[in-house]
Amino acid sequence: MIExxxxxxxxxxxxxxxxxxxxxxxxxxxxxxxxxxxxxxxxTRLQAIIPAVAEIIALFRAKGWPILHTRECHRPDLSxxxxxxxxxxxxxxxxxxxTGAMGRLLVRGEPxxxxxxxxxxxDGEMVVDKPGKGMFCNTDVEAMLHERGITHLVxxxxxxxxxxxxxxxxxxxxxxxxxxxxxxTESYFAAYKAAVISMVTAQGGIVGWATDLAALSSAVK
Ligand code: C5J
Numbered sequence: 225m226i227e228x229x230x231x232x233x234x235x236x237x238x239x240x241x242x243x244x245x246x247x248x249x250x251x252x253x254x255x256x257x258x259x260x261x262x263x264x265x266x267x268t269r270l271q272a273i274i275p276a277v278a279e280i281i282a283l284f285r286a287k288g289w290p291i292l293h294t295r296e297c298h299r300p301d302l303s304x305x306x307x308x309x310x311x312x313x314x315x316x317x318x319x320x321x322x323t324g325a326m327g328r329l330l331v332r333g334e335p336x337x338x339x340x341x342x343x344x345x346x347d348g349e350m351v352v353d354k355p356g357k358g359m360f361c362n363t364d365v366e367a368m369l370h371e372r373g374i375t376h377l378v379x380x381x382x383x384x385x386x387x388x389x390x391x392x393x394x395x396x397x398x399x400x401x402x403x404x405x406x407x408x409t410e411s412y413f414a415a416y417k418a419a420v421i422s423m424v425t426a427q428g429g430i431v432g433w434a435t436d437l438a439a440l441s442s443a444v445k
Contacts, residue, residue: 228439228440228443229435229443230435231421231429231434231435232429235433236401237376237443237444239287241373241375242289242374242376243289243350243374243376243377244281244284244289245294245359245379245381246291246293246380247294247359247379247380247387247388248294248381249274249277249343249381250295250337250339251326251335252297252326252329252330252336253296253383254271254274254382257324258324259329259336262316262317262324262329263313263317264317266412267412269411270382270383273407273409273410274340275342280380281343287444290350291345291350292359293339293343293345294351294353294359294381295338295353296330297331297332297354298320298330298331302320305320305330332353352368354387357387358387358390358393359391359395360391360394366398369400374400375399375400376401376402377392377400377402377403378405379395379409379432381408381409382409382411383410383416384409384411384421385411385416388404388409388420389420392431392432393431396431401432402424403433405435406434406435407437408437
């Protein structure tokens with residue numbers, strides 16, 4: 225076991241059983257003209273973490289440890305997008321499936337649904353299209369992780385309080401040991417990111433642990 229300095233106390237990482245999870249580093253959330261921007265958000269906040277996410281991906285690749293990339297997106301006929309999701313956000317502008325500057329918003333295969341080049345998956349890495357905010361909802365993620373013997377998950381990506389937090393909570397409930405990388409995740413709202421870090425680590429790590437890239441890098445080198 226490798227001990228990583230973390231909150232609320234050191235995280236014990238099993239190098240044989242740990243995967244990096246990179247949530248939704250897609251053009252639709254990170255770039256101007258995508259879904260996040262259509263909701264009125266400042267996407268530059270998310271762009272700031274791109275170098276750190278690229279660095280942790282490189283670290284896991286160097287170690288030969290598995291990486292799971294997710295993309296929040298729907299089938300072109302939107303049959304996997306419940307009306308409650310599609311119609312949410314009255315007056316917020318474009319909706320899921322509408323055509324924006326990078327094609328149809330959050331639709332599989334459209335330019336906006338692609339992972340940004342700096343974080344793009346390599347052949348052999350796990351890539352999952354998820355129709356929900358959480359990565360276990362209507363996906364094969366749980367089976368894929370169990371098949372590989374993975375028990376420990378290191379969470380990165382966007383947005384902290386939506387898809388990252390939901391996925392981490394789902395994972396925690398399924399028995400995975402979860403570590404949130406505070407400088408490799410970001411929200412459109414600084415206060416929400418801070419709140420997530422406090423919430424998941426409170427009460428003795430009720431959802432998991434939190435650390436930063438410097439602490440993880442020095443522990444695993
Ligand atoms: C959102 C996500 N914010 N990936 N999705 O709708 O967090």
